[in-house]
Amino acid sequence: MILDQFYEVLMARLNAKVTEIKHIDMYDGQYDNPHVDENGNIIDDSFPRPALFIQFPPSIELQALSMRRKTATIVFSLHLVQDVVQEITKRTPALIRAKAHAHKILVDKLQYFIEGFNGNNVVSGYNQFDAISWIGMNPYIKIGQQITDVLHFRVRLTSDNSRITYTKLQELTPPILDPTDDVTHEFDDLDPETL
Numbered sequence: 001m002i003l004d005q006f007y008e009v010l011m012a013r014l015n016a017k018v019t020e021i022k023h024i025d026m027y028d029g030q031y032d033n034p035h036v037d038e039n040g041n042i043i044d045d046s047f048p049r050p051a052l053f054i055q056f057p058p059s060i061e062l063q064a065l066s067m068r069r070k071t072a073t074i075v076f077s078l079h080l081v082q083d084v085v086q087e088i089t090k091r092t093p094a095l096i097r098a099k100a101h102a103h104k105i106l107v108d109k110l111q112y113f114i115e116g117f118n119g120n121n122v123v124s125g126y127n128q129f130d131a132i133s134w135i136g137m138n139p140y141i142k143i144g145q146q147i148t149d150v151l152h153f154r155v156r157l158t159s160d161n162s163r164i165t166y167t168k169l170q171e172l173t174p175p176i177l178d179p180t181d182d183v184t185h186e187f188d189d190l191d192p193e194t195l
Contacts, residue, residue: 027055
């Protein structure tokens with residue numbers, strides 16, 4: 001499936017280029033309703049942070065380019081979940097101020113390595129994707145002691161199953177029928193005289 005392969009390529013890109021991320025997964029509401037204690041601290045955390053969750057649209061409308069070649073333009077989201085560092089003031093030491101802004105640096109790095117990435121240099125066989133474009137974001141979603149930035153991207157995916165079919169047909173060889181052998185063939189019900 002085209003989406004599965006795109007997900008795998010995207011994960012490989014993120015693992016290689018944004019090494020600060022400790023956990024990558026499909027988005028399934030993992031951070032929306034965390035268990036928190038009376039002080040608002042998250043308990044029973046199921047993933048290390050910074051974490052990234054990839055969300056695809058619930059449905060994708062395909063457009064036919066030919067009988068077996070399809071394309072779709074989708075909007076997908078990357079949910080970057082990080083720990084909150086307390087608010088800073090001008091009197092806060094520079095090291096703490098730098099750490100407080102580190103989550104925005106990671107957002108910038110994520111955007112830098114995803115925007116413009118395309119499937120031209122990826123060995124993907126029959127599924128390709130055009131350059132990814134960054135189209136917006138929902139910044140500073142704070143839940144408990146974690147902060148989330150959701151970046152939205154648009155990409156055009158293409159699946160060329162006609163090439164798969166053609167390649168598979170080339171691998172097939174017709175059975176060689178020899179009426180003198182004793183091996184059973186699927187064509188044994190044919191009259192050898194007519195062959």
